[in-house]
Amino acid sequence: MGEREEARRAGEANRANRGGQPSPPMPHPNERVEERAPAVRGRMSEAELIRRAREGDGSAVRELYDRYAPRVYAVVRRIAADDDTAQDYAQEAWIRAIRALPSFRGDARFSTWLHRIAVNAALQAVRKKGTREKRRVPMPETLPVEPSHGDALLADRLEEALALLPDGMRKVLILHDVEGYTHEEIGELLGVATGTSKSQLFKARAKMREILRTGTASDEAGGMEACGT
Amino acid sequence: MRHLSNEDLARLVEEAPSPEERRHLASCHRCVAELDALREQTEALGSLPDLLPPSGDWRELERRLAREGLVKEDGPSGTPGFGLGPGWLRAAAALVLFLGGAGTGAVLARNGGPEAPGRAVATVEAGSAEEAARILDDAEERYVNALAQYRRLTGTGSEEESGVVDPASRFAALEALVAAGQAAVRQAPTDPFINGILVSSMAERQATLRQISTASTDDWF
Numbered sequence: 001m002g003e004r005e006e007a008r009r010a011g012e013a014n015r016a017n018r019g020g021q022p023s024p025p026m027p028h029p030n031e032r033v034e035e036r037a038p039a040v041r042g043r044m045s046e047a048e049l050i051r052r053a054r055e056g057d058g059s060a061v062r063e064l065y066d067r068y069a070p071r072v073y074a075v076v077r078r079i080a081a082d083d084d085t086a087q088d089y090a091q092e093a094w095i096r097a098i099r100a101l102p103s104f105r106g107d108a109r110f111s112t113w114l115h116r117i118a119v120n121a122a123l124q125a126v127r128k129k130g131t132r133e134k135r136r137v138p139m140p141e142t143l144p145v146e147p148s149h150g151d152a153l154l155a156d157r158l159e160e161a162l163a164l165l166p167d168g169m170r171k172v173l174i175l176h177d178v179e180g181y182t183h184e185e186i187g188e189l190l191g192v193a194t195g196t197s198k199s200q201l202f203k204a205r206a207k208m209r210e211i212l213r214t215g216t217a218s219d220e221a222g223g224m225e226a227c228g229t
Numbered sequence: 230m231r232h233l234s235n236e237d238l239a240r241l242v243e244e245a246p247s248p249e250e251r252r253h254l255a256s257c258h259r260c261v262a263e264l265d266a267l268r269e270q271t272e273a274l275g276s277l278p279d280l281l282p283p284s285g286d287w288r289e290l291e292r293r294l295a296r297e298g299l300v301k302e303d304g305p306s307g308t309p310g311f312g313l314g315p316g317w318l319r320a321a322a323a324l325v326l327f328l329g330g331a332g333t334g335a336v337l338a339r340n341g342g343p344e345a346p347g348r349a350v351a352t353v354e355a356g357s358a359e360e361a362a363r364i365l366d367d368a369e370e371r372y373v374n375a376l377a378q379y380r381r382l383t384g385t386g387s388e389e390e391s392g393v394v395d396p397a398s399r400f401a402a403l404e405a406l407v408a409a410g411q412a413a414v415r416q417a418p419t420d421p422f423i424n425g426i427l428v429s430s431m432a433e434r435q436a437t438l439r440q441i442s443t444a445s446t447d448d449w450f
Contacts, residue, residue: 153438
């Protein structure tokens with residue numbers, strides 16, 4: 001297996017582990033998504049749900065939404081860095097996915113396929129919207145599905161710092177460090193070279209660190225300076 | 230000797246250091262500490278939780294799907310379209326109906342008013358998704374108004390009387406409430422009332438967290 005193919009499979013496995021199992025209808029804090037038993041909702045298998053949704057069965061579509069909406073919304077929200085636009089992007093992602101259901105052949109897991117559609121929808125929408133206005137963003141209004149007790153404050157700070165990153169850096173950091181995409185996949189999604197994805201990631205991590213340490217984003221992109229002597 | 234740059238340290242989160250970098254790290258506690266912080270940051274990013282979409286998300290999507298002809302109008306649920314919303318939204322609606330009654334009752338009782346009419350709200354049965362949505366909106370508005378009035382009326386008392394506690398204590402109390410709610414949900418995963426309590430507790434905890442976070446200037450790394 002080539003290095004590229006190996007990396008692609010590793011990335012897919014990572015994403016599947018993060019979001020491969022359906023979400024229950026209610027938030028279930030402290031319970032990892034991947035640990036949930038599919039039988040919690042379990043009246044219908046996923047294949048059956050997809051078949052029925054493809055035929056226009058509204059309740060099957062709703063069941064899919066119930067299972068995957070938090071996963072879709074999370075990635076779209078982080079790419080958009082804004083609650084209002086995130087909802088539009090998430091809606092667009094769902095419309096595209098339901099429209100494309102007849103072309104879903106089951107080669108990949110449904111969650112992986114849906115996640116890719118959501119990422120693409122959000123990236124395209126952000127590109128259309130143009131450069132986002134640099135501003136101090138408020139704390140996200142969204143509610144985490146599974147905030148663990150000690151980490152809620154940390155998660156909030158991370159979300160806020162993510163939203164303060166420049167667009168290019170934020171996209172790469174989200175896709176790589178949050179979503180588990182490989183640099184090859186990110187290169188394809190963003191239309192950039194693998195090396196560019198890597199350099200943006202390192203700059204983004206350094207910038208993120210700076211934001212978390214100081215609470216602000218300076219105009220300098222990337223933290224090229226030495227840490228001092 | 231100069232320290233490693235932030236970007237080099239960010240690269241070393243997952244890549245092996247060069248011999249020169251390795252030598253530097255062996256003798257520089259500061260760069261090692263910075264690298265550890267970057268590793269923690271990366272790990273924390275990979276553990277960020279999923280996020281619940283806004284409460285009106287499903288209804289809006291439902292309308293768009295119907296408008297584009299992507300779903301049949303008469304779904305098996307027997308309602309036009311396909312129902313009120315996802316489970317957590319329905320549960321939240323149940324809670325709002327309950328709290329709407331309780332909140333209104335509390336204010337009226339404090340003012341020596343008549344028996345709380347909110348009790349009637351809690352027993353309303355909706356014949357359709359649209360009617361349920363309308364009832365929910367009404368109840369929510371009544372609840373918000375009643376709560377605002379309640380806070381106004383109680384805000385002049387002492388801290389103890391008005392129920393105002395410091396945010397950290399409130400957060401700790403809400404943590405306990407969320408934990409209890411989680412345990413209850415595991416026992417009765419489909420009970421709308423219990424789920425509603427959990428959703429409400431989590432939302433309140435999140436708001437308190439924001440309050441604490443806004444007030445705090447401490448760095449976590």
